[in-house]
Amino acid sequence: MTNAINTNYQSFKFNQRIRRIIKFGIILGLITFGYWTIIFLDIPIKRMLDMFGPLATMLAERVFPPDLENASSWKVFISVIETVEMSILGAFYGTLITIPLAWCAAWNITPSREILYPLSRSIIVLCRSLPTLMLGLLLVSLFVFGPFAGILALAIGTIGFAGKLMAEQCEAIDMGPVDAISATGASPLKIFIYAVLPQVKSEWTGIIIYNWDARLRGSTILGFVGAGGIGLHLRHQISILEYHATLGIICIIVILVLFSETLSHFCRKWAR
Amino acid sequence: MIQKMAGHINNPLRKRNVIIPRYIAYGIILVIILGMSAHLIVFGTDWKRMSSINEVFETLFSFFPNLKFIPEIAGPLFETTLMAFWGTLLAVILSIPISYLAATTTTPSMLITFPLGRAFIVLSRSTHEIIFALIFVVALGLGPLPGILALACRSVGFMSKTTAEAIEACNQGAIEAIKSTGARKLVQFFFAVVPQVFPIFLGNAIFQFDINIRRAAILGMVGAGGIGLHFSEQMKAYNYDNAGACVFAVVILVILGEVISNRIRTKLIAG
Amino acid sequence: MVLLKISNLKKSFQGNEIALRDVSLTIENQEVIALLGLSGSGKSTLLRCINRLTEPDSGSIKLENLEITNLNKRELRKVRAKMGMIFQEFNLVNRLTVLENVLSGTLGVTSLWRAVTRAFPPNDIFRALELCERVGISSQVEKRADQLSGGQRQRVGIARALMQNPTLLLVDEPTSSLDPKIGREVMTLMCEVARERDIPLLFSVHDISLAKDFSQRIIGLKEGEKIFDKKTSSLDDKSLEQIYKIESGNSLLTSESVN
Numbered sequence: 001m002t003n004a005i006n007t008n009y010q011s012f013k014f015n016q017r018i019r020r021i022i023k024f025g026i027i028l029g030l031i032t033f034g035y036w037t038i039i040f041l042d043i044p045i046k047r048m049l050d051m052f053g054p055l056a057t058m059l060a061e062r063v064f065p066p067d068l069e070n071a072s073s074w075k076v077f078i079s080v081i082e083t084v085e086m087s088i089l090g091a092f093y094g095t096l097i098t099i100p101l102a103w104c105a106a107w108n109i110t111p112s113r114e115i116l117y118p119l120s121r122s123i124i125v126l127c128r129s130l131p132t133l134m135l136g137l138l139l140v141s142l143f144v145f146g147p148f149a150g151i152l153a154l155a156i157g158t159i160g161f162a163g164k165l166m167a168e169q170c171e172a173i174d175m176g177p178v179d180a181i182s183a184t185g186a187s188p189l190k191i192f193i194y195a196v197l198p199q200v201k202s203e204w205t206g207i208i209i210y211n212w213d214a215r216l217r218g219s220t221i222l223g224f225v226g227a228g229g230i231g232l233h234l235r236h237q238i239s240i241l242e243y244h245a246t247l248g249i250i251c252i253i254v255i256l257v258l259f260s261e262t263l264s265h266f267c268r269k270w271a272r
Numbered sequence: 273m274i275q276k277m278a279g280h281i282n283n284p285l286r287k288r289n290v291i292i293p294r295y296i297a298y299g300i301i302l303v304i305i306l307g308m309s310a311h312l313i314v315f316g317t318d319w320k321r322m323s324s325i326n327e328v329f330e331t332l333f334s335f336f337p338n339l340k341f342i343p344e345i346a347g348p349l350f351e352t353t354l355m356a357f358w359g360t361l362l363a364v365i366l367s368i369p370i371s372y373l374a375a376t377t378t379t380p381s382m383l384i385t386f387p388l389g390r391a392f393i394v395l396s397r398s399t400h401e402i403i404f405a406l407i408f409v410v411a412l413g414l415g416p417l418p419g420i421l422a423l424a425c426r427s428v429g430f431m432s433k434t435t436a437e438a439i440e441a442c443n444q445g446a447i448e449a450i451k452s453t454g455a456r457k458l459v460q461f462f463f464a465v466v467p468q469v470f471p472i473f474l475g476n477a478i479f480q481f482d483i484n485i486r487r488a489a490i491l492g493m494v495g496a497g498g499i500g501l502h503f504s505e506q507m508k509a510y511n512y513d514n515a516g517a518c519v520f521a522v523v524i525l526v527i528l529g530e531v532i533s534n535r536i537r538t539k540l541i542a543g
Numbered sequence: 544m545v546l547l548k549i550s551n552l553k554k555s556f557q558g559n560e561i562a563l564r565d566v567s568l569t570i571e572n573q574e575v576i577a578l579l580g581l582s583g584s585g586k587s588t589l590l591r592c593i594n595r596l597t598e599p600d601s602g603s604i605k606l607e608n609l610e611i612t613n614l615n616k617r618e619l620r621k622v623r624a625k626m627g628m629i630f631q632e633f634n635l636v637n638r639l640t641v642l643e644n645v646l647s648g649t650l651g652v653t654s655l656w657r658a659v660t661r662a663f664p665p666n667d668i669f670r671a672l673e674l675c676e677r678v679g680i681s682s683q684v685e686k687r688a689d690q691l692s693g694g695q696r697q698r699v700g701i702a703r704a705l706m707q708n709p710t711l712l713l714v715d716e717p718t719s720s721l722d723p724k725i726g727r728e729v730m731t732l733m734c735e736v737a738r739e740r741d742i743p744l745l746f747s748v749h750d751i752s753l754a755k756d757f758s759q760r761i762i763g764l765k766e767g768e769k770i771f772d773k774k775t776s777s778l779d780d781k782s783l784e785q786i787y788k789i790e791s792g793n794s795l796l797t798s799e800s801v802n
Binding site: 246258 | 309321328358397399416486489497500504519526530
């Protein structure tokens with residue numbers, strides 16, 4: 001056995017030992033952390049495990065089968081329409097605001113790096129950090145119960161979601177046409193329209209469709225806090241403990257989202 | 273021949289053929305949007321009960337965060353983070369077998385296990401976490417555990433989908449080489465696939481943890497633990513300054529989480 | 544003792560592409576055999592059928608008198624462990640170190656637990672390190688596989704195949720992804736280690752000079768048929784023309800194929 005082999009062997013074994021210790025440490029740490037979490041959060045493990053038993057019977061009796069009669073009733077259908085409309089309007093108006101905002105939030109083409117850039121970036125970050133449901137409740141108390149608040153909440157969600165993606169697309173463009181157009185002395189707006197927009201148009205279409213899909217998911221739930229859509233029925237049925245009807249509403253929601261997902265998938269493919 | 277081409281290009285009729293349908297489409301979309309706006313905003317909103325502009329501003333200012341409330345919600349904030357952590361971890365663990373089933377290159381049976389894996393993914397990604405939380409709260413009662421389970425169910429879809437895509441994009445040659453030494457399928461998976469997929473997997477896990485903080489913040493509103501419960505309680509009691517403090521705390525938490533997770537992920541990609 | 548006996552091997556792919564038409568060959572002792580032929584002549588398919596990475600449609604393959612074509616998965620794995628394969632694209636696991644890649648040669652006989660935890664027995668590690676020294680990559684042992692050059696990666700591939708203590712080496716166009724000079728170094732190394740271990744080496748190639756310089760026996764394939772199977776020394780121009788003649792009657796001999 002040569003010297004080289006010996007050194008290599010020792011080194012290999014050493015590295016392996018260190019890796020093992022780290023992995024073991026992580027697992028041990030996680031287990032301890034988990035144990036501590038259970039205590040800290042006061043999770044009654046035993047009681048919950050006990051509940052899993054009667055869970056099956058409860059599911060069979062009080063939840064299944066879903067109440068499809070209620071789910072296909074006229075008022076639920078109306079609220080589905082409302083949900084979809086809300087998502088479209090929220091996405092639409094949100095996108096209108098997001099387009100100029102994304103332009104300002106792109107480092108390479110923003111018309112003002114000192115003011116508009118940090119401002120628009122902050123607005124986008126802020127809009128992204130507010131959970132939609134919280135926002136919905138806030139807006140309902142600010143304005144009025146109903147889809148108005150929901151549309152606003154979804155529009156703000158759009159700014160946060162699509163704004164970031166669109167700004168990133170702007171930052172990835174080829175600056176050649178931008179330089180060319182600005183060399184003609186054009187205003188920043190003209191530069192945007194003639195040099196930037198043609199390049200990002202197709203990616204942005206994809207983002208807009210993707211955003212609508214995400215807004216639709218949010219709109220199905222916003223009704224829970226009174227901001228319009230089918231979520232209201234969900235809350236209602238749960239509050240009166242009608243679990244069959246609740247499952248029915250959940251089925252409608254899931255079908256709606258599945259439908260929108262397929263639709264947006266195909267639209268994005270077609271847009272390419 | 274050239275004259276024919278020039279005539280073709282400058283033909284005003286041809287221009288109209290291309291532009292008119294596009295303008296018609298824009299017009300239709302505009303009409304639809306206006307119609308929906310009329311339906312929901314003009315007629316669907318109870319303008320009589322709408323706050324006046326003054327009232328709006330008054331309410332808005334009353335939301336200014338009452339910072340004295342923050343110590344009270346420090347606990348729930350931490351609880352929110354813990355929920356996000358454990359929910360993501362559970363999703364990460366569950367996504368390993370599901371992504372194995374949902375990847376065309378590793379699934380044992382294209383007829384049975386592949387659609388099964390894909391079904392899990394689709395259901396997980398289509399169902400809002402609030403719905404999962406409602407289900408688990410009904411099943412297990414109030415508390416953070418239903419929230420953790422709800423977050424796990426919601427995140428499993430994304431983790432499995434991206435991991436399955438990473439598995440399918442693996443270097444097939446390396447897998448074949450391991451196969452030719454006589455190793456069984458699982459060994460091939462662990463030795464040839466896992467090292468390639470792991471960095472993507474870890475990056476996505478961190479990304480999901482960040483998103484789950486946002487999700488965990490609202491789960492409390494249906495009783496599944498975290499700061500959401502306190503938020504809705506304060507709103508119900510019209511303590512808008514306290515509610516504002518909750519929102520403020522959540523925003524700070526989310527921004528912090530995003531900054532930290534971005535740093536870690538850039539380090540992962542580099543190293 | 545007959546080491547490998549292939550009889551009437553047939554394989555066609557979807558779309559009625561016949562890759563192998565009734566191919567038979569026998570390997571009895573240690574020798575370096577070149578599978579010579581144009582692209583699409585069936586060389587790679589033949590090699591991959593031997594360890595059933597590609598399933599033959601019909602025919603028999605016997606390794607040391609054991610029929611391979613009808614083995615179940617478990618027995619097939621045991622047989623695969625006895626055959627070392629070296630690939631054109633090296634096929635290393637890029638994120639693992641050189642040593643781990645060499646050790647992966649033992650995965651045919653390692654338990655699942657060992658493979659997951661990478662807990663290889665010390666004997667195997669020593670053997671792997673010795674092999675690394677033999678193929679000349681001792682200094683790169685700790686490096687990740689994707690930090691190596693092409694020639695170094697192929698050496699790792701050789702070490703991995705040797706780790707299996709194989710009774711037969713199957714080599715699929717080993718030099719096609721390498722510079723000519725490096726390719727020759729690698730070929731020399733492979734023939735040396737095959738000779739040292741007294742095992743036959745079967746390699747597919749489309750470069751005639753490599754075939755002539757390194758093999759003792761040449762098997763020529765054309766459009767899935769074996770048309771030549773003799774000692775390398777008896778490869779004459781007429782047989783070469785047979786191998787390289789295309790249907791239209793044009794021969795590639797006058798162009799760059801003979802270098």
